[in-house]
Amino acid sequence: MLIDIHTHLVNPNFYIKEGKTNFAINLFLKKTNYTNYKNYIANLISIINASKLDKTVLIAIENSEVCANNEQVLEVCKNHSEFLYGVNLNPFDKDIDLKVQNAHKNGVVLVKILPSFQNVDLSDKGCIPFFELLKEYNLPLLVHTGKEYTLKTKFQNLNNPDLLENAAKIGVKIICAHCGTRIFLHEKNYFKNWAKLAMKYENVYGDLSAMITPVQIFDLKKILKSRELKSKVIFGSDYPGFPCDFSVKATGNPIIDSYNFYEKIGFDDTMFKNAEKILNL
Numbered sequence: 001m002l003i004d005i006h007t008h009l010v011n012p013n014f015y016i017k018e019g020k021t022n023f024a025i026n027l028f029l030k031k032t033n034y035t036n037y038k039n040y041i042a043n044l045i046s047i048i049n050a051s052k053l054d055k056t057v058l059i060a061i062e063n064s065e066v067c068a069n070n071e072q073v074l075e076v077c078k079n080h081s082e083f084l085y086g087v088n089l090n091p092f093d094k095d096i097d098l099k100v101q102n103a104h105k106n107g108v109v110l111v112k113i114l115p116s117f118q119n120v121d122l123s124d125k126g127c128i129p130f131f132e133l134l135k136e137y138n139l140p141l142l143v144h145t146g147k148e149y150t151l152k153t154k155f156q157n158l159n160n161p162d163l164l165e166n167a168a169k170i171g172v173k174i175i176c177a178h179c180g181t182r183i184f185l186h187e188k189n190y191f192k193n194w195a196k197l198a199m200k201y202e203n204v205y206g207d208l209s210a211m212i213t214p215v216q217i218f219d220l221k222k223i224l225k226s227r228e229l230k231s232k233v234i235f236g237s238d239y240p241g242f243p244c245d246f247s248v249k250a251t252g253n254p255i256i257d258s259y260n261f262y263e264k265i266g267f268d269d270t271m272f273k274n275a276e277k278i279l280n281l
């Protein structure tokens, strides 16, 4: 089964005109012909069907005006077989046991955490019971790593892959979104931190989502040069994100353009096979 591990759903109450957004979000949504919630879902389904992919993981984000929450994402996943459920949880929620249990009952395939947006330090010992739960339910943890660009965020350093050492030691399957990379040259790059963690722990991976700007090419080439790192990456588009590398002839389908780009520079089927293996599909 071919999977895109990283796609987003817009909040049903989101309207571009209300200004609850930034330049990047507006650009992404306009490019995908967004007019409203229903047309966003229909467009994404036709984009998946036109590609060689079977399904995408739809990621929920709680407390965001831009992205849909757990309940909304679950509803869409129940009604459309093209989507797999990615729940957003906070390890410090009082009823976290119940939330993990419920998500599991609802067929969740992964848990997403955005440390800087959620203000969660994943190296905090308080997260250990949560990691043990994920291990028990065999649920992978997808963590945003590297600078957060689209959601309001205070402490960017929370997105450092080094903070995932406890979870890695416990044996949680960890996917570092964007492999810790940066989009602009002057920013802090956590790529080396990701690479070190991925080399050290068998259960640590990275997703290729939104690694499509000219700056990230340097890090992508480092992955391609290392057999070990190349075996640790998973395909993701970060839809409605699209490739900003102009060397790829755009088809206008952001998911096709993303995997065409990775295939062109030398990534192979491992980036799809890893998703199947990690998500137990």
Ligand SMILES: [Zn+2]
Pocket: 006, 008, 209, 238
């Ligand atoms: Zn994303």
